[in-house]
Amino acid sequence: MINTLQNGQLTVVIDSFGAEMNSIKSNDIEYLWQADKNFWARHAPVLFPIVGKLKNGEYHYGEETYKMGGHGFARDSEFKLVKEDDDELIYELCQSEESLLHYPFKFTFRVSYILNGNKIKIRYEVKNEDEKFMNFGVGAHSAFNVxxxxxxxxxxxxxxxxxxxxxxxPLNPAxxxxxxxxxxEVEVSKLPLTHQLFDQDALVYTSSDEMKVSLTNDLDDHSVTVTWKNMPYFGLWSPYPAEASFVCIEPWCGIADDENTDGDLTTKFGINELAPEGKFSCEYIIEIK
Incomplete structure (x- = not known):
């Protein structure tokens, strides 16, 4: 199901499949990548219950081994629309028989989109509905036209x-x-874009407590700025050697496996943990100019 948020400045289109933004337009200018399958057939997938890839595509929890693809299953799941206002949409995903085969936890995961002027606030909320501690990652993967x-x-x-x-x-591209x-430890403030910048896959950094990443040019005033607080990692990515006309700005609460991991989900680098009935939330803002 396709839903739209619209005001005098922005039109934002969201698909309930994956709770994924499909379009961000301002004055008929499209800011979001349009999922050309020849390069990358997604726009802005939601990452849950892991961020990035698992070593060998699997992890261990207790005595069991589970398989899961990169970035988790939320991006390929149908969400339920639980709230629809003029300026807000909230989507919800809960465990299913299928998800429990890959992720042995009962949960409620909500994704909210709130439109305010030329800004879109995206909020993630996770609730542990299980009787045991729950381990998870969550994050964003928005791709912007360049x-x-x-x-x-x-x-x-x-x-x-x-x-x-x-x-x-650094990532192992293979x-x-x-x-x-x-x-x-590095100091990085400006990254002039080239395709070769991403020849070793995504650039992955730790966040400061408050972060801002802006996509700008010297030819006009059009830009995208992504801000967030208390999301401890972020990635910057464009495919290589393909020369796709987009770059992703990705704040994360979670991160890929270390190549030397033992595969235990409970001790995975960057993993989050929720007690039974525990709640977690984080958010980021996209500003369009």
């Missing part, structure tokens, strides 16, 4: 603030797992 209107991919820049030291964690043994 160029937005004028210029080429190389005319755009990602600006990251605050400009302070943060941890860079497996999509982290190389924690090779992490380093």
């Amino acid at each position: 160029p937005l209107i004028n210029g080429s991919f190389e005319d755009y820049t990602l600006t990251i603030s605050p400009n302070e030291k943060r941890t860079f964690i 497996s999509g797992t982290l190389k924690l043994d090779e992490k380093s």
Whole structure:
């Protein structure tokens, strides 16, 4: 089911399948990648109950081994629309017989979209409906058109603030797992876009308590700014060697497996834990200009 939020500044289209944004338009300009299957057939998938890839596509919980694809199953699940107002949509996903085969927890997962002027607030809420502790990751994967209107991919820049030291964690492009043994402290503020920037897969960093990443160019005033608080990691990605005309800005509460992991979900690097009946929430904001 397709739903639309609209005001005088933005039109945002969301599909209940995956609770995924399909379009963000302002003055008839499309800001969101339109899922060209020749490059990447998604727009802005929601990542749950893991972020990134698992080593060998599996994990252990107790004495059982479970299989799960990268970024979890929420992005390929039908959500239920539980609230619809002029400026807000809330989608809900709960466990099913199918999900329990891959993820042995009962849960309620909600994704909210709130429109306010030229901003979209996206909120994730997780509730543990089980009688045992629940481990999970959750995050965003929004892809923005580059160029937005004028210029080429190389005319755009990602600006990251605050400009302070943060941890860079390289990925193994072959497996999509982290190389924690090779992490380093870096200062990164401006990243002029080139396709080769992503030749080792996504750029993965730790977040500051408050973060802002802006996509801008020197040819016009059109831009995208993504802000968040208390989401401890983020990724920046565009496919390589394919030269796709988009870049992803991805705040995360969770992260891929380390390549040396033992596969135990409860001790997975970056994993979150909720007590029975416990609740968790995080949010990020997309500002369109």
